[in-house]
Amino acid sequence: MSSRTRHLIPVILNVAGATLLTAQVSTTGPRYAAPTGREIVKSHANDFRDLLDRFSRDRETLQRQFPSKMEPKRIAGLENFFKEWHRLLLEMDFNQMNRSGKVDYILFRQKLERDQQQFNDDADHLKTAAKLLPFIEKITALEYEKRAQGKYNPQELAPRLEKLSQDIDREGERIRKEVMESRRHQKEHGPDESAERIFKTAEEGCRELQRVVDNWFNYYRGYDPLLTWWITAPSKKLSTSLGAYADTFKPDPKTSSNPTQKAPPKDFNSENHAPPVGAEHLTSLLAREMIPYTAGELVEIGKKELAWCVEQQKKASNELGFGDNVTAALEHVKTKHVPPGEQSSVIRRLALEAIDYLEDNALVTIPQLAKDSWRVGMMSPGRQRYNPFFTGGSTISVSYPHLDMNHADKLMSMRGNNPHFSAATVHHELIPGHHLQDFMTSRYNTHRGIYRTVFWTEGWALYWEMLLWDRGFPKTAEDRMGFLFWRMHRCVRIIFSLGYHLDQFTPQQCVDMLVEIVGHERTHAEGEVRRSLAPGTPVLYQCAYMLGGMQFHVLHKELVTSGKMTPREFHDQILRGNRIPVEMVRAEISDIPLSRDYRSNWRFAEQFKKN
Structure with a gap:
């Protein structure tokens, strides 16, 4: 009798007092082993697609097998899962990988470390909560017995x-x-x-x-x-x-003893904002995003870039005949809005102007299907309370007055979304921004979706605002005021979002900053802060725009301005590389040294220069 045949002989298991008949399904929960063998390890040396897909699918499947997220078997099973994948990475020959393989290796190792740390934190919490449910395993035993097809x-x-x-x-x-x-x-x-x-x-x-x-x-x-x-x-x-x-x-x-019951908000500060996370947690989050700066350093960078914007605004204000009275110049631009019902036509015109400019100057490849597959939608009044401007992708959602809005909000919506402000945001949301981004990343290196980072996603879209400014795309002083309005907005986002989480600003002070420094309509500023500080919003989301844009801008200087790549080659390679930390974009398309234990070290802000 072969060993395989012997392995298939039925066994009788007794679990928790229930007599079970023959079964090949474990009555104690699933078991896991990561891929092994020289062939598997070698086959993924330069192409991580299948390996990352295997990791994601195995993890999903393993987690589904446990009846309770709190049972000790699940925690032990996932601890073993991470241990097995760490072992697999150590078996791989890093030095034999090509550059893309090395980038994937570094990113996957860092993701594995982050996921394991997050799991460990969650597991500690679950273990504490599980002490309040001492009967967990007696309940889950019923499910395991059922799976084993036992006869009760x-x-x-x-x-x-x-x-x-x-x-x-x-x-x-x-x-x-x-x-x-x-x-x-x-x-x-x-x-x-x-x-x-x-x-x-x-x-x-x-x-x-x-x-x-x-x-x-x-x-x-x-x-x-x-x-x-x-x-x-x-x-x-x-x-x-x-x-x-x-x-x-x-x-x-119904009782006053409910400690989680919140009184109705008395003012903006008492609305449901996420609590500040503190400097230590910010440092940890920045390390995950491969940003080798402290939160305090980034606030100073935001202030420095804001000062440049203020000087440029004064120049545009003088061109418009308002001298250094930037407030008056900004007010002039806000009044040049279109009537209700005509905003979608403005959006279409601005989108096509940007596409024509990109193609006429051979800046990036735009597939015909990408040009043909975007649409315009209108933002509901409810959504405008949290997002008073635009959101992008295949559909650009446009904020503009709705019949059900009160009169003051209608006026602010028109003023804050005038064509000159929109000139800097339509291409951000569509092409070459989020729509082209989504189109390309769904077709190239799709396995890298697990590395998704807002510094790449929003940084890419903001970078184009910088690059188009450098190239003189905004022709009129009004358009330049619009471009500068949004760049100032991104600078202040760094200052107020990190400042809030460092416990330096209240939510109301964040709103006041946007109104007094940037020139936002107050309702729009409240919507911006409400969205930025909402529970569940990623802490670094708001500062990622400007910082990611600066990273791409510096990388452009290193590779395009230096003559090593054409603009089209540079931009196409970034899009096809998919959503990875910008420092690793740099690692993939340049020749910087890479090691198995590579850690972030790119101090990009010191190299950032503006035109």
């Missing part, structure tokens, strides 16, 4: 389920007292966000277990008549017990 003894299973319900009810009484005591303490001494986060996770985990029980019961209900007869009542009781246990952690909105 109904008369043994029913009392097992009843006892489990009783244990959960008894534990629920004890936990309820602890939660009530915590809430009482919070009412007297202030909210405990850490405790509430644990309670919320425990509630979610318990409801997840309730779904496990319901799905398990429905699998047998009606299909196994004898088993159904015995376990219907105990299963329903078990589900009810889990639901009641989950309710233990849920604050009662």
